[in-house]
Amino acid sequence: MFDxxxxxxxxxxxxxxxxxxxxxxxxxxxxxxxxVETPILSADTVVDRNLDPFWxxxxxxxxxxxxxxxxxxxxxxxxxxxxxxxxxxxxxAIRGGEFGALHNPEFTIVEWYRSGHGMNEGIGLLSKLTDxxxxxxxxxxxxxxxxxxxxVGLDPHRAETQELVAVARASKIDVxxxxxxxxxxxxxxxxxxxxxxxxxxVECPTVLYGYPASQAALAQVNCGQCAVAExxxxxxxxxxxxxxxxxxxxxxxLRRRNAENNAMRRADGKSxxxxxxxxxxxxxxxxxxxxxxxxxxxxxxMLAAGATRVADIMAxxxxxx
Amino acid sequence: xxxxxTSDFRKGLKVQIEGDPYLMIECNFVKPGKGQALYxxxxxxxxxxxxxxxxxxxxESLEFADVEEIDAQYLYRQxxxxxxxxxxxxxxxxxxxxxVDDVWKYLKEGTVCSMVLFDGNPITVTPPNHVVLKIEYCExxxxxxxxxxxxxxxxxxxxxxxxxxxxxxxxxxIRIDTRTGEYIERVKE
Numbered sequence: 208m209f210d211x212x213x214x215x216x217x218x219x220x221x222x223x224x225x226x227x228x229x230x231x232x233x234x235x236x237x238x239x240x241x242x243v244e245t246p247i248l249s250a251d252t253v254v255d256r257n258l259d260p261f262w263x264x265x266x267x268x269x270x271x272x273x274x275x276x277x278x279x280x281x282x283x284x285x286x287x288x289x290x291x292x293x294x295x296x297x298x299x300a301i302r303g304g305e306f307g308a309l310h311n312p313e314f315t316i317v318e319w320y321r322s323g324h325g326m327n328e329g330i331g332l333l334s335k336l337t338d339x340x341x342x343x344x345x346x347x348x349x350x351x352x353x354x355x356x357x358x359v360g361l362d363p364h365r366a367e368t369q370e371l372v373a374v375a376r377a378s379k380i381d382v383x384x385x386x387x388x389x390x391x392x393x394x395x396x397x398x399x400x401x402x403x404x405x406x407x408x409v410e411c412p413t414v415l416y417g418y419p420a421s422q423a424a425l426a427q428v429n430c431g432q433c434a435v436a437e438x439x440x441x442x443x444x445x446x447x448x449x450x451x452x453x454x455x456x457x458x459x460x461l462r463r464r465n466a467e468n469n470a471m472r473r474a475d476g477k478s479x480x481x482x483x484x485x486x487x488x489x490x491x492x493x494x495x496x497x498x499x500x501x502x503x504x505x506x507x508x509m510l511a512a513g514a515t516r517v518a519d520i521m522a523x524x525x526x527x528x
Numbered sequence: 529x530x531x532x533x534t535s536d537f538r539k540g541l542k543v544q545i546e547g548d549p550y551l552m553i554e555c556n557f558v559k560p561g562k563g564q565a566l567y568x569x570x571x572x573x574x575x576x577x578x579x580x581x582x583x584x585x586x587x588e589s590l591e592f593a594d595v596e597e598i599d600a601q602y603l604y605r606q607x608x609x610x611x612x613x614x615x616x617x618x619x620x621x622x623x624x625x626x627x628v629d630d631v632w633k634y635l636k637e638g639t640v641c642s643m644v645l646f647d648g649n650p651i652t653v654t655p656p657n658h659v660v661l662k663i664e665y666c667e668x669x670x671x672x673x674x675x676x677x678x679x680x681x682x683x684x685x686x687x688x689x690x691x692x693x694x695x696x697x698x699x700x701x702i703r704i705d706t707r708t709g710e711y712i713e714r715v716k717e
Contacts, residue, residue: 257564304535304565304586307557383566383585393585396563404560424562440561447561476587 214522224508224520227340228297231317231504234339240293240319245282247299248273251484253280254465255424256472259303260480275301278501279318280425281486284454287320287497288489295319297504308516309446311525315504322495326437326453329498330414333441333449337412340507343443346412351435354415358403363395364419364433371398378402392421408442415440425461426452441502448507451500458490533589534567542574542595545582549574549593549646574644575651593646600643600653602635610635612643612653621650633688634659634706655706660715661685662701669695 214221235242252260252274261275276282279298286294300316321332334346355363361370371394375382380401386393407413416439420428423436437453455461465482472479505517518524532541541552550571558566565586572579574595584590600612600621608625610632621643625632627650631641634655642654666682678694692711696702701715 255562257559257562305557305559310557310559381568381581381583383583383588385585385588393564396560397566399563400558400560400566422562450561 211527215518215524215527216520216522220508220512220514220520221522223512227508227511228504230340231297231336234336235295235319238293240295240321241291243283243286243291243294243296245276245279245286245296245298247276247301249276249282250274250481251281251486252480253277253425254468254480254482256468256475259477261301261303277302278316280499280501281484283318283320283499284486284494285489287322288492288494291320291322293319293321306525308518309506311505311517311521313525313528314517317502317504318499320454320497320499322497324453324498325496326416326439326451326498329451329453329500330416330439332498333439333451333500333502334412334414336502337441337443337448337507341443341511344411346414346441347410348414348416349407350417351415351419352417354403354407355398358406359398363398364435368394371395374398375401392419395419395422404442404447405445408444408446413442415442423455423464424452425455425464427455443510446506446510447503448510449500449502451498454494454497454499456490456494456496458487461487461490530592531589532592534565534584534586537567537569537584537590541590542593543571543590544593545571545580545590548576549595549651550580551595553579574646594648596645598643598645599640600650602637602639602641604637605632605635610653612641612650614643615640621645623650623653627651628653630709631655631706633684633686633690633709634661634704636661636686657705657707658703658712659706660701660703663692663696663698666692666696666698669697 248263250271250273258277260277263273278300279296283294283296296318298316299313301313303312305312330348338344351363355361359374361374368389368391372388375394375397380397407415418436418438420434420436423438426436426438428434428436439451440447441449469479469482505520508520509517512520514520537555539552539555543550543552550573552569553572554570556568558568567584569582569584570579571582599615601615603611603613610623610628612621631653639655639659643650644652662685663682664685667680679691680694681689682692682696683689690711692702696714701717703712703715705712
């Protein structure tokens with residue numbers, strides 16, 4: 208293909224993208240959020256079973272391995288620990304192996320933190336921003352439990368793993384051969400992808416919240432009758448646009464989750480990631496109570512353009528990068 | 529046998545599943561929130577032409593299928609065996625009547641077909657989109673009737689029966705679309 212130097216997105220889409228970015232900055236600037244920039248190449252990285260960061264070898268002055276950031280989360284929390292009240296960032300995030308209609312290994316992430324916000328206020332601000340960008344109206348909130356009750360017919364927090372397996376098989380979902388019958392989160396995700404997600408955000412944007420504690424990632428777990436993570440995701444037309452946490456503050460708990468994620472990574476045949484980080488020092492010195500949200504900007508622009516692939520809104524997606 | 533892992537899955541890949549060769553006709557990368565990556569694939573069975581939906585989890589892998597397409601000339605039929613020859617290297621291949629299926633209707637000596645080999649063995653043969661065959665027998669046509677909507681059954685030189693406009697005559701050559709199995713036109717010798 209001798210024409211592969213040209214951009215994939217149309218110029219109309221590139222102009223639309225720029226216009227959305229201006230609106231986004233206006234939204235945060237007018238609410239006294241400070242725009243910040245943090246390293247893309249860092250000594251620290253998020254330790255997640257399902258996120259595969261690239262690392263860079265070579266001569267980095269101090270000789271240590273540097274990680275391309277899968278999100279600016281760690282560095283932004285360090286700024287919050289030092290006293291920031293409200294910050295946002297538009298950054299490139301890079302995640303290995305993620306390439307498809309809704310994924311590009313390198314993508315534009317919008318991430319923000321606001322101290323004093325709990326999950327409720329966090330969801331409110333996210334809904335407002337989404338409406339400003341897409342004119343899609345107010346979001347409805349649906350708990351993870353309600354969503355499973357409605358679309359799967361079971362309680363995701365209490366059902367035995369074997370019930371999840373039985374429902375998946377009865378629903379004629381094609382099950383990956385290597386999905387272990389004890390991998391509870393794997394089965395919940397399979398049910399979510401096949402039976403729940405297609406219905407989320409069809410009429411109006413939907414915020415799914417209250418994830419199983421095992422899928423808390425870096426969210427606080429609220430210990431009520433059964434432990435539920437204060438994590439939320441916004442969906443439009445079955446597409447996930449943003450992920451937010453009422454942030455975990457306890458460094459001991461982060462250490463425990465890092466070790467657990469690394470154990471799962473090793474069981475999955477992946478390499479371990481460094482468990483120590485400057486974020487732990489920031490948490491030890493004290494993080495404010497806060498909510499943080501990350502939004503996939505390319506997907507938002509894709510929906511605004513009425514496109515179905517993120518590549519349609521990128522000048523040079525991965526296969527032309 | 530070499531294998532290919534999910535991260536290299538893509539449309540157009542030829543893989544083996546339970547001993548059969550498949551063509552990956554679709555591969556959708558799906559990743560829920562912070563969850564595990566799934567690859568939702570559609571695969572066409574290259575022998576039976578059926579479509580299979582399969583979901584793979586990252587870290588899984590499939591075996592490559594050694595599949596190649598060659599041009600093969602039809603030589604002759606011996607009972608239930610159809611014999612073809614690779615035009616490049618004169619290698620001969622035999623297919624059973626079951627493998628040849630309906631294609632026999634269009635096969636006369638010298639017809640060059642497209643043949644798919646799996647592990648070096650023929651699995652399917654596809655005739656050219658258009659073939660020209662002689663009418664071996666038919667009832668005489670009504671003189672002057674050029675309407676194409678009045679049809680009759682004719683017997684071709686391959687032994688196949690075909691529905692043709694009533695004006696065609698015994699001994700004439702006709703062009704046939706092998707994809708639809710329909711008469712197209714008469715051909716002057």
